Amino acid sequence: MSPVLGVTRSILGQPWRWRALAADARDGFGGDDLVTQLLLSRGALRETLDQHRAPSIRGFMPDPSIFRDMDRAADRLADAVQAGESVAVFGDYDVDGATSAALMILVLRDLGIEARPYIPDRLLEGYGPSGEALVRLAAEGASLIVTVDCGAQAFEALAMAHAAPVDVIVVDHHKCAASLPVAHALVNPNRLDETDGAAHGHLAAVGVCFLLAAALVRTLRARGYFAARTEPRLIDLLDIVALGTVADVAQLRGLNRAFVSQGLKVMAQRRNIGLAALIEASRLTRAPTATDLGFALGPRINAGGRVGRADLGVRLLTTRDPVEAGVIAAELDRLNDERRQIEGDVQQQAEAMAAGDRRIAVVAGRGWHPGVIGIVAGRLKEKSGRPAIVIAVDEHGVGKGSGRSIPGIDLGGAVLAAKDHGLLVAGGGHAMAAGLTIAADDIPAFADFLECRLAEAVDVARGDRALLLDAVLAPGGVNPALVESLEVGGPYGMGWPSPRIAAGPVRVVKADIVGNGHVRAVVAGDDGRSLKAMAFRSAETPLGQALLGAAPHRKLWLAGRAKIDDWSSRPAAELHLDDAAWAE
Incomplete structure (x- = not known):
């Protein structure tokens, strides 16, 4: 496979190549539009292009019953709903855990059950369910406990709960051992004995919870439970599913892409009071994107479990009170700033040791x-x-x-x-x-x-590492229209990478360091058209040094992701750099 633009060793020491699948099939879709090429190069089949171009829940969602223990879990939850039992939801302290717990609590609330959340303290209790906590929940009245984003390896804790006795449903996505802990039901696409459900092993826990919610509603519908009450609108919970999926860096393929694509639409309507407050605290003035979920909203939810109170995320996502939502969102924003300072100190020491x-x-x-x-x-x-x-x-x-x-x-x-x-x-x-x-x-x-x-x-x-490119453009081609067209192939994330383009050749007009070691550069092409480029956290890297020290006559090819410049007074695009290579 010949290198793109002849780059066999870039400034960061890697070859540039066409994205692997695109290169293998380039002769087969050379006449296709750019979005079609993006979809094909990420693994979509021609016969599924329409499905991938507009990913929907209907188009990708499997029958929940294909997963082991799913029907057993749904039946037990349905029994609890109809009997008005006391239910506790035991979650993890990260974003996937918080969104999973919030989803189960909101679904049960719509079904008439006010479930009790329990999020362990990271420092005092550690990850996952402890036997003491489960037994205590049972002693305080819970007849059913649902663990979310944890429990697949909790052998001792679940044995203690079984002896209490209290029924436990485990909803998880982490790798399982050959043997499983004792539980009323254990729903996990990564069970070693999973068959059809194993194809969905890339789901985050919140995605598995959504499937369980769908199975629960279906079970109650079959029992006639909704003859006198309205069914929950599960589609309204996709904003929470999208947040947990992206923040947990789950593969954005198949159902996960549909979750995020549709979830962003729900989030733009700001129906969830807590999420709306968090968006405001994050100073986002537009509809959130998948990138915002991973870099703005997710870290703030995480900050509660990392350096603050572990239950803040669940409380935010389930509150009915706008005032409480604003207070919690502001506290999470403050904790996120504190987390950054602590993180910087640890990172400096860790890098020296590594x-x-x-x-x-x-x-x-x-x-x-x-x-x-x-x-x-x-x-x-x-x-x-x-x-x-x-x-x-x-x-x-x-x-x-x-x-x-x-x-x-x-x-x-x-x-x-x-x-x-x-x-x-x-x-x-x-x-x-x-x-x-x-x-x-x-x-x-x-x-x-x-x-x-x-x-x-x-x-x-x-x-095998190489920088994979999707297109080569002149600098003037990096514009808002390009960004808009590329977004049609999204949402992008882990497993469905954001398009990377090469632009050039350019010369550096000026470059400086901004923020926390970011390098900002203005470059110009042979036609004199300029482009803003950002190389994040790169001031001390070969890439940053090349931009800062480039001679006026030397030309570069830049490679990165085209984004809208939110700080520009008029619509403009910029390039977020991953690499660069000398043009001569």
């Missing part, structure tokens, strides 16, 4: 705040191009770790294997992210285990 030639970066520090280690792991992964695990060790010598992976490396599976080898107190996750608890003395052996298990696969994954 220097070296290991394929898996495993770093640990005493006193690090466990609420920011996942974000720091993501930053390390982005900078180094290798999986990273960051571990915060407390005063008792217990480490809480969070990891982020690169495409092609199943980090969650490796963490489960380390647990099976006795190296971890607890651990689990999915391909791209994992969490763990470990004794500080075992961290070196754990790092060696991961290196031995994954080093070869990481070398292959990194060796």
